[in-house]
Amino acid sequence: MYPALLVDVTIFVLALWVGFEVISKVPATLHTPLMSAANSIHGIVLAGAMLIAVTAHNALGYVIAFVAAAFAAANVVGGYVVTGRMLKMFRRRPDVPTATVPPATAPSNGSTHKGPSA
């Protein structure tokens, strides 16, 4: 009855199964970066936000498009950056303990405290 919807539902369900298969193999050690990576992937909603800017033709439409674009961009940029920052810390061996501490993991980098505002 609704062929387009039917195709969409098929894609959705199959992607769900692929997701279950792939993600169940991620070790517990990486669960936080995994969730953060998943977070950045749902930043694809930025594509949706861009497309509604096309059909926006009144003030309310522009406001919605602006907020949606801001939300989605924060999501996608922040998600990828923070995931990369976390994954950089996971190493098999500390590289020459005490001598060279990479800047991103130096104990003192906590000085710039920042809450989760966005």
Added chain:
Amino acid sequence: MSTFEWVIQLVYVLAASCFVLGLHMMNNPATARRGNQVSTAGMGTAIAATLAIVIHDGGITATGWAVMIAGAAVGGALGLYSARTVQMTAMPQLVSMFNAVGGGAAALVGVHDYMSAGSTVSASTSVTTLLDVIIGAVTFSGSIIAAGKLQGVINSAPVTFPGARLVNLLLAAVAIGLGAYLIAAPNAALLSIVIVAALVFGVSMVMPIGGADMPVVISLLNAFTGTAVAMAGFVIGNWALIIAGALVGASGGILTKLMADAMNRSIRNIIVGGFGTGDAAAAVVAGPGGSVRSIAADDAAIQLAYASKVIIVPGYGLAAAQAQHEVAALADVLESRGIDVSYAIHPVAGRMPGHMNVLLAEANVPYPQLKEMDDVNPEFARTDVALVIGANDVTNPAARRPGTAISGMPILDVDQAKSIIVIKRSMGHGYAGIDNELYVDPKTSMYFADAKRALSEMTAAVKTLVGT
């Protein structure tokens, strides 16, 4: 279908493949970083394709361009700033905020589509639009409350009032009932009532959930966001959104299940009531009596320095005291004496799935030393000293007996080690509100201090003892 549309669809398929491949590469810490880069490349490709659509369509006004670019610039800058500066202990709040904005953006896509379509919209589109708006709005407000609780801005204890459950049911009924009505008779004004009901429902859903349940809540809201984004994909007919949303929904779903299992609680149980508010807490079986033995830094140092195998059991107390660098320093000293040191990490040790691993990785602990519960439990019997730092309920042997608030919860078998040292500020209870039988075990010594100070003192004592 034009050549342009063909190319765009194929590019979206490429982007979706990058997402799947990126997630696949996260199955090993060695390839995970590359996986994130693959996923980022996929995202860049998808955004570029979408930009091509916007240009090709030509319908966008100058204001539309300005709004889109300004919004993306403001949001991108905020996202970049918070991602660069956030402390690892505050990661759950940040992830929760990303859930909020993702869900919010998805809801707005639905709202815009609903309003611009007017009464010409077909029933099938309406269903997905309303699902998108409702799920997105619930995720938005719920995630903000969760982030507030994690940050300590909002009371992290379960906040509840008489009739709260009834109010929740009522809100859900309004959102879904009115939503169903709107499918039959599109009405932009009534949609705002649906949005408000969904937003309030998000707040009232998360408020009664206690701090210890946060790993489950964040995972669940993550799944919600994914679903909302997939629904937004249905609304605007974009497969990239549908596939990405489904992947995130699957990820959030799996993590929710894992976290709930690790606490031996059903998801329904967590959503409906806070910890210790049920009847189980009243039925606490009195644990075996016994006295608590405390220990000085010197004695703890002797035990640690002459052990051959030490397992460190970090809990949220370690993160709260920001002592991950101190514990890594102690482990370094012990390792330099040839002692086998590893970390036993319970799935709910932090405030989100895998949080403790990130904190220890930040302190330069190599990931092969971080062991999951099922792998490490058989090792406790061969362990000379188990050093428990700020972990409580997940080490309580009472979980093995029926009739306690934590019965059936999988625990770390710390009590099987030859000797146990517990660093704790006081004899206070964990979230379950019951005595920990481990503390009165004759093999256990208690070291009453803040985790950071205790670990520095122990490290100094070990160094003095072995003369380094």
